Amino acid sequence: MQSTGTSAKAAERTLKGKLSERKLMQPTNGYLTPDSAFTELVTYWLDDIDAEGRISKTTRNLYERNMRTLVLPVFQYLTLREIDVVRCDQFIKQMAKLSYSRAKQSRVVLRLALELAVRHEILPTNPMDHVARLHREPHIPDALTAVEVNKIRTAIARWEAGVGHVSGPRPDGQLSSIVEVMLGTSARIGEVLAIRRVDVDVTSAVPCIRLAGTIVSRKGELTFRQDHPKTAKSRRVVALPTFTSDAVRRRLAKARDRDPDALLFQSRDGTPLTTNNVRRQLRTVLGEAGIAGVTPHLFRRTVATAVNDNANVELAAELLGHTDTKITVQHYIRRSEVVNPATAELLDKAFAKDED
Known part of the structure; x- marks a missing residue:
């Protein structure tokens, strides 16, 4: 490929852009391309999990369920090219409004599927890498007396x-x-x-x-x-x-x-x-x-x-x-609100008032 510009740097930038676009338009694994449907990537991802056999069947089934019930209703009609940072970020924030758990589970499976697309050179980057971090309200574990x-x-x-x-x-x-x-x-x-x-x-x-x-x-x-x-x-x-x-x-x-x-x-x-x-x-x-x-x-x-x-x-x-x-x-541990009373004795020793 060739490119020209008003300077060497400009020509180099233009050439890199063309190379990037060319890579996005060519299939890299013989099956999926950036224009493939997200559902095809999900099938490819689950097959890859089965082939690796590194996680338990229970976890694998949990991933499939979370993908089917949480993520696919929103992403099933999109191509891989259409899944960008903004779309992912808005999706996770909408799930967080429903519950922290749903947002976390959605984030995990969506990240894993898109990460596979990056590893297999179907996408250049994983948009989930730039999604805002989830915020969870502080939770104090409860316990029985x-x-x-x-x-x-x-x-x-x-x-x-x-x-x-x-x-x-x-x-x-x-x-x-x-x-x-x-x-x-x-x-x-x-x-x-x-x-x-x-x-x-x-x-x-x-x-x-x-x-x-x-x-x-x-x-x-x-x-x-x-x-x-x-x-x-x-x-x-x-x-x-x-x-x-x-x-x-x-x-x-x-x-x-x-x-x-x-x-x-x-x-x-x-x-x-x-x-x-x-x-x-x-x-x-x-x-x-x-x-x-x-x-x-x-x-x-x-x-x-x-x-x-x-x-x-x-x-x-x-x-x-x-x-x-x-x-x-x-x-797992319920925090006690009672501070060790030994602090009172220590402070008495440290700041005792002078006797008149």
Whole structure:
């Protein structure tokens, strides 16, 4: 290609512009071009994810769902060339007006898809690189008090004792044990439901549980136990407080399946319990007792707050399986408004008034 100009610099600028336009007009991967529909890029992106096989199927399905429900309704009729910074920026801001979560999920999948187009030389730059950062209002994690925990225990105990039971199968006692394990380990609900008999040691001087898996439920598939937690670094062995070890012993005594690989908690048919069903049962039982807003994750935040208040954030992060204490502080620990009263004594010493 050639270009002329009033000076060498001007000719060079014109030539670079022509080269850039030429690159944008030529297909680079034999399939997609800047004039391809965004929907074609989405298909290409999902196929690329499948080919790499680096992320879990659950995450892959989540990406596909978020792309289909959040992004495609706005971008499906656009070509790749038409997706610029302004359009992306306005889209993310509109999603943020609905919720921070929607904006964040939209931002992730749109960025990943367009980044693939850049890597495969379909687009010169990723417009998402220049979109304004999301702003989230400060959030203080909530946690249960000891009094609230005991109210929850009482409500579940009454339900499991059959108080007010009308029809259907009687409670099997698993819900209370699941709650005690969450309170004693800070484990995620999926990790608790994935505990096997072989993962439990309640006979040694220090009873413990090894958290080494999680329960996965995918659309169109049977619920199954995954042999690692949310992340590989989340594998951990947790010493049990007395209330948890007692609950586990009771559960072991009642369980019919003695196979070491049998799940500690399972349905009457011997299949894994789903996290959604346990959440629903907990919500229903506590709702009947007039207790609202309690989720399995609230127990995790409650444990983190208690450990931080009585020890330190490093120990809380270790118990939760976090490698970064910033995550623990930001999302799991309820900040106390009470400043250590030792400051008053220190200031008395520093600025005591002279005696007349």
